[in-house]
Amino acid sequence: MITLLSFSPAFSLPSASPFCVKAMLLLMWSRQDWRVKFLSDPRKMPHGRLPVLKTEHGLIADSHRIEDFLTQKGADFYPTLSEKEHASARAFIRMGEDWLRQAMVHDRWITPQNWPIVRDAFFADIPKPMRGFITSMIRSKTRRGLIAHGVGQLNESDRLNTLEPDLRASVAQLKGQTYLFGDRPCGADAAVAPVLAMIANMPKPTLLSERVRGDDRVMAYINAMTETQFQNPALQNILANSQ
Secondary structure, eight states, rough: OEEEEOOOOOOTTTOOHHHHHHHHHHHHHHHEEEEEEOOOOOTGGGGGGGGEEEETTTTEESSSHHHHHHHHHTTSSTOOOOOOHHHHHHHHHHHIIIIIIIHHHHHHHTTTTTTHHHHHSTTTTTTTHHHHHHHHHHHHHHHHHHHHSGGGGGGHHHHHHHHOOOOOOOOHTTTTBBBTTTTTTOHOOOOOOOOHHHHHTTTSSSHHHHHHHOOOHHHHHHHIIIIIHHHHHHHHHHHHHHH
């Protein structure tokens, strides 16, 4: 049996990481026999990140490589898409996993109203006397990465203005359908929906979270993915039996 090494659930989602949620959905859709093991410290993992898939042939790091592995096993995450639609799906994946995700990370880790909540949720296993010191170093590293990316160089208003075309593109794509490319979710939904859901589920409001929560079409999409996928009984059973 293959094992997904993942961050634990947080803020009403199956994992604190959108990439881990993506991997969970892909595994569920692939109909592989799998289980999940939650980790809090990924430093010993390849690239120092999660998710990682533990297989009989070794470790597979990164959600994209996990998707490739499952595809080689026979899974098809875009069964109803034309070649052109598949190309568009790739673009939506990149959009969701780049600026939208980085902005979500910024709102979690850097905004002062959210950071204490996120810190205590993500690092509860670190004793309180040490938690502040250790997490401040991790936060500083995250801040440097966000600045290097570019999203961390903008103030909150400018960030939202930069992301507005991406949000409008998502709204336009969802017009007249439940998921990004029709009436059943595909690989693009596995990547984009967790990011949007994590923005909407931000512990304390930000301009970005309020923008997402105020959009009926985006929220209908998040709610559909939550009801049919994030809260899917098969997935919830695997999470309940985690190691």
